Amino acid sequence: MTPAVVESDWHFPYSSILPSSPAATPELHLLACQTFLPESLRNSITSQRSGRMVSGAIALAFLPLLLTLIIRYRHYFVLFYRAVLVRIVKDCLTGLSREERAFQYVLTHATPGDADSILDTFDQWCSKVEFISNIGPKKGKVLDRILTENCPLNVLELGAHCGYSTVRMARLLAIGARIYSVEMDEHNAVVAEKIVRLAGFDDDTVELIVRPSDEVIPRLREDFGVERLDFVFMDHWKRCYLPDLQLLEGSGLLGEGTVILADNVIFPGAPNFLRHVKKSGLYEYRVHRATLEYIRGIRDGMAELTYLGVK
Numbered sequence: 002m003t004p005a006v007v008e009s010d011w012h013f014p015y016s017s018i019l020p021s022s023p024a025a026t027p028e029l030h031l032l033a034c035q036t037f038l039p040e041s042l043r044n045s046i047t048s049q050r051s052g053r054m055v056s057g058a059i060a061l062a063f064l065p066l067l068l069t070l071i072i073r074y075r076h077y078f079v080l081f082y083r084a085v086l087v088r089i090v091k092d093c094l095t096g097l098s099r100e101e102r103a104f105q106y107v108l109t110h111a112t113p114g115d116a117d118s119i120l121d122t123f124d125q126w127c128s129k130v131e132f133i134s135n136i137g138p139k140k141g142k143v144l145d146r147i148l149t150e151n152c153p154l155n156v157l158e159l160g161a162h163c164g165y166s167t168v169r170m171a172r173l174l175a176i177g178a179r180i181y182s183v184e185m186d187e188h189n190a191v192v193a194e195k196i197v198r199l200a201g202f203d204d205d206t207v208e209l210i211v212r213p214s215d216e217v218i219p220r221l222r223e224d225f226g227v228e229r230l231d232f233v234f235m236d237h238w239k240r241c242y243l244p245d246l247q248l249l250e251g252s253g254l255l256g257e258g259t260v261i262l263a264d265n266v267i268f269p270g271a272p273n274f275l276r277h278v279k280k281s282g283l284y285e286y287r288v289h290r291a292t293l294e295y296i297r298g299i300r301d302g303m304a305e306l307t308y309l310g311v312k
């Protein structure tokens with residue numbers, strides 16, 4: 002017999018006999034049950050009631066745990082909401098990609114030819130409207146400082162996305178210096194190209210290469226005439242950090258003093274990459290602690306490596 006039948010059954014006999022409402026007098030309700038219902042049904046009701054009480058108690062016991070988890074991981078929920086849910090909804094509503102929406106905002110709010118205005122506008126959009134994993138203003142300042150200190154001539158960027166970090170670096174380069182910026186996603190590369198040109202940088206300063214990094218690195222010398230890299234900024238998929246670093250080591254393009262800056266080594270993290278850096282003895286390194294771009298409360302860091310040269 003299903004619970005619904007049981008409940009409708011046990012109102013009938015005594016509600017016609019007793020004038021008061023069963024809901025208002027639970028004792029009478031119970032008494033009536035005991036009086037009118039067969040024993041098997043009474044047992045079934047009692048076991049269902051105690052079953053419900055046990056599940057209620059279990060749910061109550063888990064409530065503090067659930068609350069603790071929600072509070073502890075709230076920043077990750079915010080990240081998921083902003084980076085995934087908002088994106089899906091807006092993709093459906095606008096018919097544009099998130100990168101195209103960002104570009105439209107920058108185009109209509111920033112001053113063309115002014116790299117800082119373009120970066121500031123991007124930062125506004127990413128902090129208030131939608132999330133894009135640009136390096137952002139805080140870690141961006143670390144990048145600015147390390148790049149300025151090293152004054153590189155040949156820069157390799159792995160992962161341009163919308164061109165935010167490309168513009169960030171290009172604005173600080175000395176005359177004659179060049180960035181080879183690698184982006185494998187064609188749609189992202191179209192946006193990156195538009196952002197870089199909007200900021201006023203031409204082909205001589207920024208060469209955008211639309212191919213995967215593991216195809217580009219071995220051909221940098223042949224296809225682009227690069228003899229030595231002075232600065233490498235790694236900000237592509239984290240699983241590519243280690244294989245690409247090893248490709249760079251084997252390419253002969255790293256020289257003594259070449260600086261490699263790798264973003265997000267704590268979140269999402271690149272443990273194999275860090276392990277290799279520590280064990281290989283090829284680098285002096287340090288990790289700059291920071292928080293994830295545009296989201297408070299998620300710890301992240303950038304690894305700065307200085308290549309010591311072949312021993």
Ligand SMILES: C[S@@+](CC[C@H](N)C(=O)[O-])C[C@H]1O[C@@H](n2cnc3c(N)ncnc32)[C@H](O)[C@@H]1O
Binds near residue numbers: 135160163165189213
């Ligand atoms: C985190 S975003 C880069 C953000 C950018 N550096 C900035 O701060 O503005 C990562 C980008 O790397 C690209 N990417 C990932 N793996 C790649 C690879 N193996 N080769 C080239 N591009 C890659 C992705 O398509 C994505 O656009």
